[in-house]
Amino acid sequence: MIAMQDAAYGYGSEPLLSGLTLELAPGSFYFLTGPSGAGKTTFLKLCYAELLPTSGRVSLLGQDAGSIGRDEVADLRARIGVVHQDCQFLDHLPTEENISLPLTVTGRATPAHQNDLAELVAWVGLSARARALPPELSGGERQRAALARAVIMDPEIILADEPTGNVDWEMSLRLLQLLVELNRMGKTVLIATHDLALIRAAKSQVQARVLRIKDGNVAIAGADL
Amino acid sequence: MSVAGDAFALLRGDVQADRVVPRTGQAARLSVLTSAAMAFLAVFAMALSMASGRLADRWSSALAQSSTIRISAPAAELEAQTWAVLTVLEQTPGIDSARAITEEEQRALLTPWFGPELPVEDLPVPRLIEIVETPEGYDADGLRQRLAAEAPGAVLDDHTRWRRPLVEAAGRLRLLGWISLGLIAVATGAMVTLAAQAALSANEQVIRVLRLVGARDAYIARAFVRRFTLRTLTGAAAGTAAGMVGIALLPRADAAASFLTGLGYSGLAWLWPLMIPPLAALVAFAATRIAAFRTLRALQ
Numbered sequence: 015m016i017a018m019q020d021a022a023y024g025y026g027s028e029p030l031l032s033g034l035t036l037e038l039a040p041g042s043f044y045f046l047t048g049p050s051g052a053g054k055t056t057f058l059k060l061c062y063a064e065l066l067p068t069s070g071r072v073s074l075l076g077q078d079a080g081s082i083g084r085d086e087v088a089d090l091r092a093r094i095g096v097v098h099q100d101c102q103f104l105d106h107l108p109t110e111e112n113i114s115l116p117l118t119v120t121g122r123a124t125p126a127h128q129n130d131l132a133e134l135v136a137w138v139g140l141s142a143r144a145r146a147l148p149p150e151l152s153g154g155e156r157q158r159a160a161l162a163r164a165v166i167m168d169p170e171i172i173l174a175d176e177p178t179g180n181v182d183w184e185m186s187l188r189l190l191q192l193l194v195e196l197n198r199m200g201k202t203v204l205i206a207t208h209d210l211a212l213i214r215a216a217k218s219q220v221q222a223r224v225l226r227i228k229d230g231n232v233a234i235a236g237a238d239l
Numbered sequence: 240m241s242v243a244g245d246a247f248a249l250l251r252g253d254v255q256a257d258r259v260v261p262r263t264g265q266a267a268r269l270s271v272l273t274s275a276a277m278a279f280l281a282v283f284a285m286a287l288s289m290a291s292g293r294l295a296d297r298w299s300s301a302l303a304q305s306s307t308i309r310i311s312a313p314a315a316e317l318e319a320q321t322w323a324v325l326t327v328l329e330q331t332p333g334i335d336s337a338r339a340i341t342e343e344e345q346r347a348l349l350t351p352w353f354g355p356e357l358p359v360e361d362l363p364v365p366r367l368i369e370i371v372e373t374p375e376g377y378d379a380d381g382l383r384q385r386l387a388a389e390a391p392g393a394v395l396d397d398h399t400r401w402r403r404p405l406v407e408a409a410g411r412l413r414l415l416g417w418i419s420l421g422l423i424a425v426a427t428g429a430m431v432t433l434a435a436q437a438a439l440s441a442n443e444q445v446i447r448v449l450r451l452v453g454a455r456d457a458y459i460a461r462a463f464v465r466r467f468t469l470r471t472l473t474g475a476a477a478g479t480a481a482g483m484v485g486i487a488l489l490p491r492a493d494a495a496a497s498f499l500t501g502l503g504y505s506g507l508a509w510l511w512p513l514m515i516p517p518l519a520a521l522v523a524f525a526a527t528r529i530a531a532f533r534t535l536r537a538l539q
């Protein structure tokens with residue numbers, strides 16, 4: 015899965031995160047919390063090799079992130095699904111083509127996948143909006159499309175960065191529901207959020223562990239959450 | 240992925256890969272237009288090289304094997320000197336045949352200059368003897384010495400004096416034509432490189448998204464390479480067609496203007512300009528591929 019040994023990262027000379035030593039247990043459900051600017055997005059970027067640790071070691075699915083080539087990084091992205099904080103769509107392609115983009119760029123888009131795609135689009139409740147361009151979607155629709163894209167490759171790990179960032183409470187619960195379903199299918203889920211209410215809502219449905227970023231370090235949160 | 244693999248994927252066509260990079264209307268039109276213009280110029284540069292090549296060959300081979308002897312002598316001696324010269328020529332190795340130009344031929348030669356009424360027989364026109372040499376050729380200096388002894392009024396004109404600079408000029412012209420073709424290829428490569436670089440940096444965000452969803456560099460590069468190669472191929476095909484039509488419509492340069500030897504292509508030579516579009520596509524393929532991989536390496 016994802017493991018770190020004394021990993022550190024800093025954008026400038028000052029490290030933002032340091033002394034990260036942890037290992038995500040397969041099939042678990044994690045929350046990552048901390049105030050805005052604490053480094054949640056930065057931590058997730060270390061988890062999908064968008065950033066490499068400035069010191070220490072990050073191991074992703076058994077591979078040392080610091081020593082693999084660009085092609086291996088590309089291949090890792092097929093096994094680690096990511097919902098980005100700002101979604102990251104290709105604005106000129108319809109939503110369903112954005113959702114199937116991971117299949118397209120790895121040459122795995124076959125006509126047989128069309129059915130799976132339609133099913134997935136329906137699962138996130140976007141059937142009626144499948145042909146719309148991403149800029150025409152609402153915030154919640156974008157988040158659901160991003161989630162669909164993150165899971166289309168059937169990844170082992172799903173990282174979600176503020177998946178409920180700009181949606182109402184009802185939509186937040188719906189997105190949480192989708193992530194819990196994925197976890198029940200055996201996938202490791204890590205959600206970065208500063209929404210404590212969401213974490214509390216999740217605790218009634220799933221055995222969730224909470225990681226908190228504090229003073230540049232990530233620790234298992236205590237019982238106060 | 241290998242270059243051959245890329246070229247194959249390009250030919251097979253990957254419509255999906257083509258869609259992931261947004262179309263840019265104006266840049267596309269401009270690069271098609273530029274490659275059309277370049278191909279058009281290439282057709283003419285090629286025609287120029289080939290025509291001057293033909294000219295050089297004709298002057299150096301056809302003229303090399305014929306020369307003339309001019310005999311200027313008082314009328315009374317003319318006949319005798321002519322015989323003397325012909326006798327000398329018969330004994331000279333390297334001469335295939337020699338014959339005196341008849342009065343009628345001489346009149347035909349002079350008519351364009353003096354009109355048909357000319358009484359050639361009454362004029363002190365020199366007698367001309369035409370020599371056709373064997374491929375091995377003869378020793379011009381030796382022949383001159385013998386002629387000086389046997390027929391003092393005879394002058395050997397072996398054409399080399401004025402032929403050499405013309406052959407040289409034609410050869411130079413051919414070289415310039417090939418250099419122009421080379422420059423056109425380089426300019427096309429540079430133009431495609433610039434256009435591809437502009438497209439790559441305009442699409443930095445697209446490239447970022449493609450990477451986030453697991454695209455390898457080879458895939459991203461291919462989307463750009465394919466587009467620029469096909470554009471260049473289209474433009475070059477149109478430009479080549481236009482250039483070939485232009486050359487086909489040139490007025491036929493017959494005997495009168497043989498200096499131009501017809502700038503056109505003849506027979507199988509028409510196949511040569513057809514190589515321009517594929518060559519242009521090859522240049523575009525290589526240029527975009529290099530630019531794409533360089534840019535992708537530099538990004539991040």
Ligand SMILES: Nc1ncnc2c1ncn2[C@@H]1O[C@H](COP(=O)(O)OP(=O)(O)OP(=O)(O)O)[C@@H](O)[C@H]1O
Nearest residue numbers: 025030048049050051052053054055056057099208
């Ligand atoms: N590319 C960058 N260059 C320099 N500094 C950066 C960069 N990205 C983030 N930072 C800084 O690093 C810190 C952590 O950013 P990060 O995005 O990881 O925070 P976050 O916990 O995800 O915050 P939020 O909850 O607002 O999303 C911030 O102070 C931010 O300004």
Ligand SMILES: [Mg+2]
Nearest residue numbers: 054055099175
């Ligand atoms: Mg963030």
